[in-house]
């Protein structure tokens with residue numbers, strides 16, 4: 001466990017290239033593993049979560065070579081996956097757990113899935129129940145709601161599933177199982193969650209039907225190997241968008257930021273709060289839109305955030321809370337109960353750690369209320385092993401009067417191994 005110390009910044013200047021999108025990197029590897037032929041991935045995120053995905057699929061018999069941001073996957077189709085001799089360890093990654101269960105649900109062999117202490121607390125019934133309904137045999141702690149889980153896939157039938165939560169992990173797990181099930185499988189969700197699975201399956205040659213909030217696939221479909229270019233992760237970019245907006249005398253450019261509309265809620269929030277920001281050089285990579293973003297120190301005002309916007313920025317709420325401490329007036333975040341089942345209960349961890357820095361913030365049942373504009377002070381805080389809490393606290397440390405020390409800062413490598421290097425490079429350009 002290491003502790004990082006962040007000191008006050010006099011301004012951030014310069015340009016950084018945003019590392020690969022975590023959601024897209026996971027999918028590029030998993031879909032390459034079940035596709036026929038050699039898939040190559042460029043711009044892969046070598047974060048711990050995506051490395052867990054590679055490790056699991058190697059144990060499932062797939063040959064995968066990874067060097068930094070380049071990955072080569074030798075897919076031999078669905079049949080190329082073989083019964084693992086060892087336990088599949090997903091580490092800290094919910095995406096690996098849930099999407100891999102969807103793939104294993106139709107494979108005629110037995111696997112055991114475990115992860116770290118955080119994964120052991122995250123609800124899995126949201127995928128194990130529908131996958132059981134489709135015909136796969138799954139058991140696990142508390143009747144299959146928590147790891148360790150065991151799964152024996154086999155002959156499965158398509159279902160029409162109405163999900164209670166707007167979750168791309170639930171949607172993806174069921175659709176992946178549907179690809180090798182009889183008949184049609186459809187998933188309807190209460191609000192649109194990220195659609196990387198739909199986009200990438202299409203790129204791999206699968207027919208995906210989308211109608212409003214329902215996505216469906218027909219069974220018996222195979223995937224064809226591809227070359228995938230991964231755009232930068234907007235969830236990683238969010239930390240630096242907020243840093244530049246709140247640190248006085250800043251102006252930075254973030255290159256190659258993925259701007260998929262199902263992920264770009266943070267841009268709406270910054271615009272509505274009044275941030276000084278411009279989006280340029282818009283382009284496409286692998287069916288996903290991306291652009292460069294320039295942002296500078298901004299006068300911000302508090303806003304209300306809720307409804308359909310929440311799934312479009314769910315992972316950005318910890319850093320949006322930091323942003324709101326520097327906005328004039330009140331910011332209310334509602335409809336975000338899903339925060340309670342992430343790497344930590346992010347309502348509790350954001351509120352407790354920001355209070356230590358002197359923020360006026362109150363937890364609610366489905367979000368939080370932040371009163372700005374507040375000067376923050378240095379303090380010892382913890383990431384609690386949650387990468388996004390660690391990074392949110394580090395960015396807050398750039399504006400505190402006094403140092404912020406962050407316990408368990410090693411968690412940041414889960415999604416952004418070069419985070420502290422990027423902070424340093426923007427400081428050095430002063």
Ligand SMILES: O=C(O)C1=C[C@@H](OP(=O)(O)O)[C@@H](O)[C@H](O)C1
Nearest residue numbers: 023095166167168169170314315
């Ligand atoms: O599908 C994905 O890649 C993800 C979906 C989201 O989770 P849910 O599906 O639980 O909403 C998000 O919070 C997570 O970081 C990544």
Ligand SMILES: C=C(OP(=O)(O)O)C(=O)O
Nearest residue numbers: 092093094095315342343
């Ligand atoms: C919730 C997250 O990821 P996962 O669900 O894959 O652990 C995240 O990255 O914030």
